[in-house]
Amino acid sequence: MRSQLVFDRPWCKVRQDEVELPNGVLIDDYFVNVRPDIVLILAVTPQQDIVFVRQYRHGVSQILLELPGGSFDPQLETSLIAAHRELEEETGYVAEQIIPLATLYDNPVKDTNQIHLMLAQNAQPLGKQQLDITEDVEIVLLSVEDALARISTGELCVCGTITALFLGLEAMKF
Numbered sequence: 001m002r003s004q005l006v007f008d009r010p011w012c013k014v015r016q017d018e019v020e021l022p023n024g025v026l027i028d029d030y031f032v033n034v035r036p037d038i039v040l041i042l043a044v045t046p047q048q049d050i051v052f053v054r055q056y057r058h059g060v061s062q063i064l065l066e067l068p069g070g071s072f073d074p075q076l077e078t079s080l081i082a083a084h085r086e087l088e089e090e091t092g093y094v095a096e097q098i099i100p101l102a103t104l105y106d107n108p109v110k111d112t113n114q115i116h117l118m119l120a121q122n123a124q125p126l127g128k129q130q131l132d133i134t135e136d137v138e139i140v141l142l143s144v145e146d147a148l149a150r151i152s153t154g155e156l157c158v159c160g161t162i163t164a165l166f167l168g169l170e171a172m173k174f
Contacts, residue, residue, distance in 0.1 A: 001017065001018045001019060001020060002017070002018045003015055003016070003017045003018070004016055005034070006031075012033070013033070013034035013035075014031055014032070014033060014034065015031070015032045015033075015034050015112075016029060016030070016031055016032075017030045017031075017032060018030070031110070032110060032111070032112060033110055033111045033112065034112050035071075035111050035112055035113035036071035036072060036073055036113055037071065037072055037073070037074050037079070037113050037114050037115070037116060038069060038070065038071055038072075038106070038113060038114075038115045038116065038160070039069050039070065039071075039072055039079050039082045039083045039086055039115075039116045039118060040066075040067045040068070040069035040115060040116070040117050040118065040160045040161065040164050041067060041068050041069055041083050041086065041087045041098065041118045041119075041120050041164075042067055042101070042117070042118065042119050042120065042164045042165060042167075042168035043067075043068065043087055043091070043093050043095060043120040043123035044119070044120065044121050044122070044123060044168070044172070045093075045122070045123055045124065045141065046122050046124065048143065048144065049141040049142060049143055050067075050141070050142050050143075050144065050147050050165070051067075051068060051087075051091055051093050051123055051139065051140075051141060052065050052066065052067060052068075052139070052140040052141070052142055052147070052161075053065075053066060053067070053068045053090055053091065053137045053138065053139060053140070054066075054137070054138040054140050055135065055136060055137045055138070056136060064157065064158055065140060065150065065155055065156055065158075065161075066156075066158040066160075066161040067158075067160070067161045067164055067165070068086060068087055068090040068091050068093075068137075069083075069086050069090070069160075070082070070086040070089070070090065072085075072086075079100065079103070079116035079118070080098055080100070080118070082116075083098045083116070083118040083120070084098060087120060087123070087127075088127035088128065088129075088130070089129065089130045089131070089132075090129065090131070090135070090137055091125075091129060091137070091139050092125050092126075092127045092128055092129035092139075093120075093123040093124060093125050093126075093127065094123065094124060094126050094127040095120035095121065095122055095123040095124070096122065097120070097121070097122075098118045098119065098120040099118065099119050099171075100116065100117070100118055100119075101117040101118060101119050101164060101167040101168055101171060102116075102117045102163070102167055103115070103116050103117070104117065104160075104163065106159070106160065115160050117160065117163060117164040117167060117168075118164075119164075119167075119168045119171055119172070121172070144169065144174060147165060148165075151165075
């Protein structure tokens, strides 16, 4: 089977594969998005507020409320190191300990990456926010009850954020 990178730009890489499916069907032009891994952090303050970020997401042309996080290369840093880095860079919050909740595939049909969900308890605004040129982030603190209510209203609508929220609440026995 053959595989070749057909589009290679800093923000997007696409691979074209020739694939033989388990049932023997041959597909000669299957396109795959080659994406970096993502880390999402459910950061909970000592007051039991959750740290969210509100930011513009061009793919859907909307400003969305979601958990802080970002991409990383597992060959260069671990998901835990990336979680500490991303939490502080995006929000200025730091946590002494961050623990893994789950590693999931977001869209295994067409994407290569995994999403690493993390829990940071006792997160405090002791660091320095360092946004890159593509980020314009508003920090939003919500109680657990308010966050859950915003899922029902559709304001919280990002799959990874909702999954991390429920897994984190279960881990904290909230």
